[in-house]
Amino acid sequence: MTALALAHATATLVMxxxxxxxxxxxxxxxxxxxxxxxxxxxxxxxYLTGFVVGPPMAVEGATAIALVVARPDGVPVALTVAGFAxxxxxxxxxxxxxxPLHGRLAERWDSADAQRLVRSxxxxxxxxxxxxxxxxxxxxxxx
Numbered sequence: 443m444t445a446l447a448l449a450h451a452t453a454t455l456v457m458x459x460x461x462x463x464x465x466x467x468x469x470x471x472x473x474x475x476x477x478x479x480x481x482x483x484x485x486x487x488x489y490l491t492g493f494v495v496g497p498p499m500a501v502e503g504a505t506a507i508a509l510v511v512a513r514p515d516g517v518p519v520a521l522t523v524a525g526f527a528x529x530x531x532x533x534x535x536x537x538x539x540x541x542p543l544h545g546r547l548a549e550r551w552d553s554a555d556a557q558r559l560v561r562s563x564x565x566x567x568x569x570x571x572x573x574x575x576x577x578x579x580x581x582x583x584x585x
Contacts, residue, residue: 447581453505454577456498461563469556469563472484473553488544510523516584525573525580531565536566540566
């Protein structure tokens with residue numbers, strides 16, 4: 443096991459856990475927030491979430507790149523590239539789907555946008571789950 447593979451697996455598994463919590467608990471509960479206070483809630487939620495997900499996402503991104511560039515012995519190149527590609531899908535989904543939905547919800551409550559957020563977040567939930575499996579496999583193979 444290498445320190446790089448361990449850091450990568452740790453950050454990825456943290457994000458997998460966070461995204462499952464968000465998908466099953468957090469986003470579905472948006473509809474329980476009173477409409478009159480939802481905008482303030484969403485703005486605060488978005489701000490505070492950055493402190494939770496920012497560090498592991500930064501470590502995950504940096505280590506995913508490092509694994510492609512400096513792949514540990516025993517790890518197939520296809521595995522590191524696949525993990526990086528799935529991270530790309532997760533990142534693109536975040537930038538082009540979830541962030542704009544959060545932006546709209548930070549301006550006004552819209553149940554259709556909240557439902558879109560829950561449905562579209564499955565892209566990230568599945569993606570980070572797949573990445574978690576890949577990260578564990580890389581960790582197990584790294585020598």
